[in-house]
Amino acid sequence: SAIRLNLYGDPQIEGDAKISREPTIGRYDLLFNDYYLHHIYKSTIAAFRPHYVVTMGDIFSCQWISRDEYYRRIHRFKWISHQIDSKNGSLSGNHIYYHIAGNHDIGYGEETEPYHINRYTNNFGPLSREWLARIDGSIHRFAILNAMNLDKTRNIQYRQQAWQFVQQLVAERQERPDIPLILFSHIPLHKPAGACVASPSIRYQNDFVEYQDYLSPTTSAYLLHCLAPTFVLSGHDHNGCQAAHSVKTSVSQAIPLGTAGKSLRSASDLCSLTFEELDEFQAEIEEFVRQTVTPATGFDGAGTNAWDTLEVTVRSAMGEFGGAAGIFDIHKSGHYHPSSPQRYARALGRNVLASADGYEYRYREVMLGNHLAIRVLLITDIVSCFVVPAIILLLL
Numbered sequence: 001s002a003i004r005l006n007l008y009g010d011p012q013i014e015g016d017a018k019i020s021r022e023p024t025i026g027r028y029d030l031l032f033n034d035y036y037l038h039h040i041y042k043s044t045i046a047a048f049r050p051h052y053v054v055t056m057g058d059i060f061s062c063q064w065i066s067r068d069e070y071y072r073r074i075h076r077f078k079w080i081s082h083q084i085d086s087k088n089g090s091l092s093g094n095h096i097y098y099h100i101a102g103n104h105d106i107g108y109g110e111e112t113e114p115y116h117i118n119r120y121t122n123n124f125g126p127l128s129r130e131w132l133a134r135i136d137g138s139i140h141r142f143a144i145l146n147a148m149n150l151d152k153t154r155n156i157q158y159r160q161q162a163w164q165f166v167q168q169l170v171a172e173r174q175e176r177p178d179i180p181l182i183l184f185s186h187i188p189l190h191k192p193a194g195a196c197v198a199s200p201s202i203r204y205q206n207d208f209v210e211y212q213d214y215l216s217p218t219t220s221a222y223l224l225h226c227l228a229p230t231f232v233l234s235g236h237d238h239n240g241c242q243a244a245h246s247v248k249t250s251v252s253q254a255i256p257l258g259t260a261g262k263s264l265r266s267a268s269d270l271c272s273l274t275f276e277e278l279d280e281f282q283a284e285i286e287e288f289v290r291q292t293v294t295p296a297t298g299f300d301g302a303g304t305n306a307w308d309t310l311e312v313t314v315r316s317a318m319g320e321f322g323g324a325a326g327i328f329d330i331h332k333s334g335h336y337h338p339s340s341p342q343r344y345a346r347a348l349g350r351n352v353l354a355s356a357d358g359y360e361y362r363y364r365e366v367m368l369g370n371h372l373a374i375r376v377l378l379i380t381d382i383v384s385c386f387v388v389p390a391i392i393l394l395l396l
Contacts, residue, residue, distance in 0.1 A: 001135065003329070004052075009056045012316075013033075014029075041081045054097075058104040059104075098125070100185070101146060127149075140359075143169055147215060151215060180359060191295070195298060200217075218289065240321075243310070244304060245293070248293075250267070251266075251292060256284070322367040
């Protein structure tokens with residue numbers, strides 16, 4: 001049987017700050033946006049009946065909100081996303097919910113605080129986690145990364161925990177490379193300018209990440225080489241994107257790493273490094289990346305088999321981006337033969353069809369529609385249903 005995931009990008013639910021800026025309009029906007037997002041979740045869950053529902057990060061618009069406001073937004077989000085809580089009662093469906101921490105939930109590396117981390121994990125679960133799912137007798141591994149603390153982080157314990165999980169995954173991949181990996185990360189992997197709407201920008205404050213559109217080239221290369229995921233599903237870039245990543249496993253001439261006697265010749269050398277060594281030997285590792293990682297590219301309806309990892313950045317569910325949801329399906333291929341090409345992918349508009357190692361993958365983007373157009377239609381309906389009849393009655 002197939003596995004299906006519904007993916008929702010960056011809802012960024014607002015709250016009290018908007019009401020303080022625009023008391024009347026702000027309350028109306030929050031009410032409309034809550035119903036708008038609720039309709040996206042509820043209708044797509046009912047229509048597609050997923051096994052898993054994943055929100056790709058940035059659940060809220062800001063991590064600096066007060067405790068009371070935080071819990072008000074949790075209740076609103078659980079209603080929006082069709083989840084059970086003390087205010088919603090029982091809801092139908094047996095799907096499982098997962099949540100990914102984004103920069104508006106816990107902050108970038110420079111601003112991550114224990115208070116933000118603790119209240120997030122207490123309400124949405126671990127920052128990093130994995131699970132296995134069976135598909136027609138075979139297994140897929142799914143893993144959520146804490147991408148917010150993979151690059152330079154002021155509070156070192158969170159970076160240590162993030163990399164400890166990654167290295168645990170690396171060991172599992174080395175033990176069972178036959179199990180395909182689907183990786184989730186709020187921040188997308190590094191890409192060259194022009195591959196997506198976002199640009200490869202990272203800003204630092206006091207040597208810690210203050211802002212980033214993508215993970216650093218070094219971290220991205222480590223994940224591609226050492227985890228070798230079939231798919232990466234990411235958020236953060238509200239416009240969405242599709243890209244193909246390709247890697248070589250070795251270089252022709254070893255690259256020395258300082259005076260410690262270590263060198264980089266193959267992916268296994270890279271995978272043996274700690275994150276501290278990734279920082280220390282950044283220049284040497286970037287040279288290894290330049291020689292082994294082909295710059296990520298988009299792909300179209302003509303298709304491509306020149307890829308090792310496909311990445312889909314899920315378009316935001318926010319109204320200004322059309323109220324998007326991603327539907328991701330995995331099933332065993334009925335046409336697979338060991339002598340046939342191992343990997344193939346093509347894009348149809350914003351949808352992706354791919355096959356790899358005996359499995360078929362399908363990503364579809366569905367959109368509710370631009371929120372401004374829906375507001376106009378709603379106001380028109382209200383006027384036609386209530387205001388016009390009232391004026392006619394007054395004139396009679």
